Ligand SMILES: Cc1cc2nc3c(=O)[nH]c(=O)nc-3n(C[C@H](O)[C@H](O)[C@H](O)COP(=O)(O)OP(=O)(O)OC[C@H]3O[C@@H](n4cnc5c(N)ncnc54)[C@H](O)[C@@H]3O)c2cc1C
């Protein structure tokens with residue numbers, strides 16, 4: 195009988211039992227999936243993006259289905275930092291999977307204050323910095339589209355938080371490696387990518403956009419080839435670990451990202467389609483390694499042949 | 501609130517009019533935990549197109565713990581679902597959301613328009629089984645006799661009074677189902693439950709709020725998850741600037757909690 199393969203991976207100081215995490219905004223605060231998924235098995239849980247103050251989000255319609263994907267313009271609705279700590283974190287403490295808090299802000303100061311407060315909360319294993327948000331003080335340009343701003347946000351969080359810091363990159367840029375190198379220089383322990391791709395859909399019957407916000411973020415299987423290409427490019431450019439995200443729905447999808455150089459993956463939209471997706475992916479990676487007589491997942495990370 | 505993801509075999513498929521179907525699904529865990537007004541998320545096809553599950557009210561729970569859904573084939577997903585044969589299986593998640601709350605009065609009026617009639621069957625059966633003495637009246641509306649006839653007679657079979665309205669006058673009142681609310685008379689002792697197209701529910705809610713009758717409505721929105729995770733199912737809330745989430749705080753809401761236009 196084949197030995198059970200070792201699925202453990204490390205992202206900075208964050209040790210995970212396997213490389214499968216949930217993607218922010220697609221798994222609520224964990225609790226929502228408690229009766230459908232064995233949460234303890236997850237490599238890590240990344241919660242919905244948290245801001246300093248609660249946000250109400252955008253008017254509906256907020257989601258629209260597209261070919262093999264979906265658009266969303268949720269508007270970063272969330273309960274805010276203090277309610278997250280008081281109301282959502284107690285449940286997460288009990289599940290034995292590391293908790294990664296995704297944060298978002300309007301200014302560098304917002305990010306720094308979020309990180310300082312989370313530094314005081316020992317149950318938070320890592321922060322994932324969403325830099326796809328507009329910098330309100332700088333004409334609303336997204337932090338993640340400008341290397342200098344991306345680096346400055348990273349430095350601010352790094353200075354305030356001494357556990358693992360992941361910076362989540364926006365794909366809506368010309369040169370993703372440039373941003374990845376900037377946040378590496380800013381002290382990030384890892385980069386995660388991709389966030390959603392900006393898109394749009396129109397109802398030709400009413401001639402109205404399908405989203406009240408007109409444009410929204412595309413996710414799901416439709417984005418996978420783009421995400422895989424960007425992960426491969428970034429993994430070759432930086433020395434820190436890369437977490438692959440985008441359209442991952444099966445173990446085969448996840449293995450593609452690992453081969454392209456990702457140390458771990460995040461599962462997003464697939465949680466909506468198949469709430470058991472994360473567990474099935476963990477089992478599928480183990481089965482793939484076993485079938486290939488590989489003892490550890492490390493043997494496939496970056497294992498792309500050319 | 502526990503939800504289950506189950507592979508449910510289709511044990512029965514009925515056609516109840518043009519493009520209207522009732523599927524009976526073997527999902528005993530979902531059936532045993534279901535409350536009237538809750539819904540299920542159904543994957544209409546394996547694979548990625550269409551990608552997302554579709555929400556359907558729990559239409560009825562049969563005596564042998566099977567789950568029924570009632571739907572109209574109108575788009576990609578529902579047409580695929582209409583083509584599912586007995587013996588095939590569907591991936592179903594549920595029961596989800598918050599259903600109807602018990603009436604505060606002894607007179608209950610159920611108002612259903614189109615496929616909004618679906619959850620009223622489970623609710624009516626539940627009320628009848630509760631053994632509380634009450635009078636239940638169902639006001640059902642649809643476009644044509646073809647759409648409504650078999651649903652109206654099935655509803656009457658449950659043992660409650662049914663009144664119908666059709667847009668073309670081919671069955672019952674010629675006009676809107678809301679018009680039938682006038683027949684309840686002036687006394688406020690009715691609890692009203694409405695499910696149907698948005699303009700219908702709005703009209704029912706407005707009349708009830710004006711006459712001081714308690715009214716619950718079951719709302720529909722686009723949904724990506726049904727699990728309170730995507731936050732895509734927001735509807736404006738009466739209280740403050742925030743939003744209600746149809747899959748979590750709903751789909752059933754007190755009419756006064758919703759921000760009507
Ligand atoms: C809580 C809830 C309970 C529901 N219960 C029932 C039911 O018991 N019976 C029934 O026939 N229908 C019900 N619906 C509506 C049903 O989910 C939609 O008709 C279905 O999703 C359409 O899918 P489609 O692929 O056929 O249509 P699509 O091709 O996706 O679209 C066709 C049309 O349906 C609309 N639509 C698409 N998705 C939804 C959605 N999630 N909600 C509302 N409208 C949508 C689109 O805007 C479009 O106008 C319910 C919806 C909700 C939110």
Ligand SMILES: Cc1cc2nc3c(=O)[nH]c(=O)nc-3n(C[C@H](O)[C@H](O)[C@H](O)COP(=O)(O)O)c2cc1C
Nearest residue numbers: 217218219243266324388389413414440441462463
């Ligand atoms: C409904 C929804 C909400 C999301 N919310 C967030 C968020 O709050 N913060 C964030 O960094 N990413 C958010 N994302 C992006 C996802 O985490 C992920 O990067 C993206 O969807 C691509 O992965 P997928 O194709 O597997 O979904 C959201 C995605 C969706 C679909």
Ligand code: FES
Nearest residue numbers: 726730731733747
């Ligand atoms: S449908 Fe996803 S939160 Fe309600």
